Amino acid sequence: MISNEDLDYCYDFVLKLTIESGKIIRDAIQGSKKIETKAGDWDLVTQYDKKMEEFLINSIAKEFPKHKFIGEETVSSTNSLPELTDEPTWIIDPIDGTTNFVHSFPFTCVSIGLSVKKELEIGIVYNPILEQLFTARRGRGASLNGKPIHASKVEKLEHSLLCLEASYATIESIRDTVLGRMEAFVSVAHGIRTMGSAALTLCYVAMGAAEAYHTDNLMAWDVAAGVLIIREAGGVVIDTNGGEFNVMSPKVVAAGNHKLAIELVKLIKKADFTTLQKKLLH
Ligand code: IPD
Ligand code: CA
Ligand code: CA
Ligand code: CA
Secondary structure, eight states: OOOHHHHHHHHHHHHHHHHHHHHHHHHHTTSOOOEEESSSTTOEEEHHHHHHHHHHHHHHHHHOTTOEEEEHHHHHHHTOOOOOOSSOEEEEEEEEOHHHHHTTOSOOEEEEEEEETTEEEEEEEEETTTTEEEEEETTSOEEETTEEOOOOOOOOGGGOEEEEOOGGGGSHHHHHHHHHHHHHHHHHSSEEEOOSOHHHHHHHHHTTSSSEEEESSOOHHHHHHHHHHHHHTTOEEEETTSSOOOTTSOOEEEESSHHHHHHHHHHHHHHHHHHHHHHHHO
């Protein structure tokens, strides 16, 4: 059993830790880094990703020895994704936006979510370069640097700024699908943005700076914190197929409201159909 007081304590402890860990990113972003690739040339990791995750997990585990962890770099090094259980589990992306970090592009963050009984209870996303701290507690709203944030009420794709991830177009097996969806987004919206940090993009939808975000191919640590932040800001996150969102297998359609999310699901289906038709004609 974890009480509200326990959650208050967890939140305060991890918030302080997250802010402290941001110093590692801030001090390192302009300097040279040891860069390695993981799944491909587009999938980078530095010594700082590993250092950050080690610092965060060790510090949280010392304070909460019974808690579990799902962290990107631990999963990468062990090659196994733990199952999400009912136990308190910290879902950690030590640096989200590593490619941005490598290039000193200041759109990068620490992202930490806490799941209890498979319910997201705490979400913290911190960009230490732009000093933007997004936070949420389930049932208590979301904020940016302590001020409440609210998702957009725009219901039409034609009046929206839409975000997606372009980098997946480098993977041959999904290139056509990604480019087809991107073309559909460009032709309907006010504009599209591809920012290179899933966690921060979710937070920008939460604060109403963009209307919606879509990407498949993400992992739990990319989205756990951001999903709670959007929901607490009044927005919605559903699966790309229109069904219920699963944080352990995230296919993301996030939007300021349900109506827009459904419009986006329809647009994606239409784009995929067009891509398939083009393929069949060739
Ligand atoms: C990546 C970023 C990026 C998304 C990738 C993620 P990382 O996380 O969130 O925006 O397109 O799928 O892997 O590797 O920088 O933590
Ligand atoms: Ca990564
Ligand atoms: Ca990530
Ligand atoms: Ca990462």
